[in-house]
Amino acid sequence: MKLKYVCLSFFKEQKISFFYNKKEERIYFPCPICDETVFLEIESANWFCQACDEGGTLKVLINFSNTGSLSTKKVYNPTKEKRDIRILYKNLLSSTQDEKLKSRFEYFMNKVENLIEYFDSEDKMTS
CATH class of the missing domain: 1.10.287 (Helix Hairpins)
Structure with missing residues (x-):
């Protein structure tokens, strides 16, 4: 299964506001720490927030979701x-x-x- 579908299904399943940019192969979503808009690179499943210096992989986001600390902020789509x-x-x-x-x-x-x-x-x- 392609990593893209795993990433997209995570955001949909967790009901996280996101915007998938096909051209850039990025998923934009609110940072789980500071709510600023960040992006996850589809190819690597890595993300980094320049506003709060937090980052990680899709696994880190999954851990945030398991603790219930994902943002409910809407991302501009x-x-x-x-x-x-x-x-x-x-x-x-x-x-x-x-x-x-x-x-x-x-x-x-x-x-x-x-x-x-x-x-x-x-x-x-x-x-």
Whole structure:
């Protein structure tokens, strides 16, 4: 079994807020000591917090979970945020009957989508 699936299943099973970045092969999550966002390298299953100088392996995180001392802080997940924005937009659009307002909402959403695409493509070029 790939280490990636072991790591991801740990975070899901423990209900730890996380964001998996496929491109970087990292899992972002709150540090169990100070709550700052840290990442676990999938290839090695190692993590290190620059804020509190704590770190270790997936095994260390498992030990933290066994003592009940894992963080409940939420980690920013850009994929989820993008999905939530689209849902909010669709709900907003469907709740109005004013065609002029709908047109403005559509114009605004197109601008947002173009901006997201720009940053997504810029990320791909720099990696």
